[in-house]
Amino acid sequence: MKAVTDRPIRWGVLATGGIAASFTEDLLGVEGAEVVAVASRAEGPARAFADRFGIPRAYGTWQELAADRDVDVVYVATPHAYHHRAATLLLEGGRSVLCEKPFTLNAGQTADLVATARTHDLFLMEAMWTYLDPTIRRITALVADGAIGEVQSVHADFGFTAAHDPTHRLWDPALGGGALLDLGVYPVSFAQLLLGEPESVHAWAKLSPEGVDANTGIVLGHANGATALLACSLTAQSGQRATVQGSAGRIEIDRDFFHPDGFVLHRDGREPEEYRAAPRVGHGYGLEAAEVGRCLRDGLTESPLVPLDGSLAVMRTLDAVRDRIGVRYPGE
Missing domain, CATH: 3.40.50.720 (NAD(P)-binding Rossmann-like Domain)
Structure with a gap:
């Protein structure tokens, strides 16, 4: 290119x-x-x-x-x-x-x-x-540096209440509706950013009359013994929080973990350390455009920060969740 x-x-x-x-x-x-x-x-x-x-x-x-x-x-x-x-x-x-x-x-x-x-x-x-957010990148750097020891578990949830309307894209199977693809992709992507692709996938969901997931819980298991406990919902207003638990501490994101304003680092035997993000410019989508521009100027065909194999791994997990909860889209 x-x-x-x-x-x-x-x-x-x-x-x-x-x-x-x-x-x-x-x-x-x-x-x-x-x-x-x-x-x-x-x-x-x-x-x-x-x-x-x-x-x-x-x-x-x-x-x-x-x-x-x-x-x-x-x-x-x-x-x-x-x-x-x-x-x-x-x-x-x-x-x-x-x-x-x-x-x-x-x-x-x-x-x-x-x-x-x-x-x-x-x-x-x-x-x-999320993968380009400076605060998330700070968290991944701290984890990589061993700030909380070896990651043992990731918890994350994303949910809001959406009025049931079969004509709206959120509830329409023909448009890929349901909580999982619209909201669940965030906690799954966050967990896999820190833990990689899981070895096992378990899930349960309440399905809508149209056959898409309205309220979904997910448990991911990894070969090293780590787990991820994730949730997404169109029927509950969640805290949209995330916690990364390690053998020597934890990181807590209080709100909007997919583009957070900050987080708190708890290291064993030390006072909590609070990190605050710089004010966000616009809606935050400029990060994506800037990364695309950087890659095109360098002649790259994919971003090292949002690699294609990583996105493909997330889709495999989402497929496995849908298999467990019984959601199929037209044509599949």
Whole structure:
């Protein structure tokens, strides 16, 4: 892949919903980046989005964006069920891709995307901002340095109450609905960042009438004896906390563990140490855009901070959870 070194990184945005708008707001403030095109499945929403953010080109089809040779990389912000199709179209058109989490509906689709990106020598990354968050990186560095000894257990939960509406994407199997893919991907990704891919997966869930998971508990077991106790829910407002327990201490994140404002380090025999994050810029999505830009300028086809094999490992775990709780999506 040829490095982009002599000009700004030219971005396209695929989809025009709330997450696309938030990402674009942040992207406009990233040094060395410019948004040059947006696409939707109809020209009207694409044009309205382009007018809102001062984007020069608006397309009413995904194919037109994929064919735009003046676009270096595209941010994919569609519902989960369309990630594979959209990202494949873009990669085959010669565009690098930053794809919203979860990467796809299942590990098979993710493996296919990774293979397509590697075949075309293009950059591909899952938009997992947690892995790029400076506070999370500080935590992983402390763990790697042995600040709490050997990690024995990771606890994390992410839940909120969502009104049951079969037409909403959160409850629609055809759109990859359920708590697991929308929320559970965060605690699973956090646990695997610290412990790697598990050896065993156990799970239980309350399913909605549509057949997606509404309230899910997960236990992961690792070869070294470590465990992860995780939860996600569309029916309970959780604390969104995380704890990393080690043989010589623990790390506690009190709120929003996936992009925390700080944490407390407890080392055995010492006073607690509180770490506070620097004020977040925008919504926090600029971290993703900056990492993509850094990689494209270095001629990399994947990020060392959000590696493709790591995203694929998370998808395998999510597949295993769905197998245990009996959730299937149309076409699987």
